[in-house]
Amino acid sequence: QVQLVESGGGTVQAGDSLRLSCQISGAFFxxxxxxxxxxxPGEERxxxxxxxxxxxxxxxxxxxxxxTIFKDDAQTxxxxxxxxxxxxxxxxxxxxxxxxxxxxQFWGQGTxxxxxx
Numbered sequence: 215q216v217q218l219v220e221s222g223g224g225t226v227q228a229g230d231s232l233r234l235s236c237q238i239s240g241a242f243f244x245x246x247x248x249x250x251x252x253x254x255p256g257e258e259r260x261x262x263x264x265x266x267x268x269x270x271x272x273x274x275x276x277x278x279x280x281x282t283i284f285k286d287d288a289q290t291x292x293x294x295x296x297x298x299x300x301x302x303x304x305x306x307x308x309x310x311x312x313x314x315x316x317x318x319q320f321w322g323q324g325t326x327x328x329x330x331x
């Protein structure tokens with residue numbers, strides 16, 4: 215089955231950069247979309263960045279200009295984060311949706327990002 219494993223999280227100072235990676239395995243099918251979400255305690259999970267099968271990207275207004283989503287290779291989804299702010303602190307999750315059934319999706323376990331003031 216599909217497995218997503220995030221890595222790269224940690225604790226950094228405001229203004230620092232961080233690179234999150236998502237290793238995708240078991241996805242023997244094309245992906246309709248690959249995304250990064252984030253969630254803080256008690257809040258709704260938020261879409262941060264999305265990469266479509268057409269290569270188009272979409273970012274949340276709060277991270278636009280600071281975050282970049284791209285594929286480092288066929289099995290690695292990356293979220294490059296720069297000029298981090300305390301408001302960016304959250305658990306970041308990798309998400310993929312198969313082309314054969316966009317209604318279904320898979321999630322990673324999440325990686326914690328903490329940005330101190």
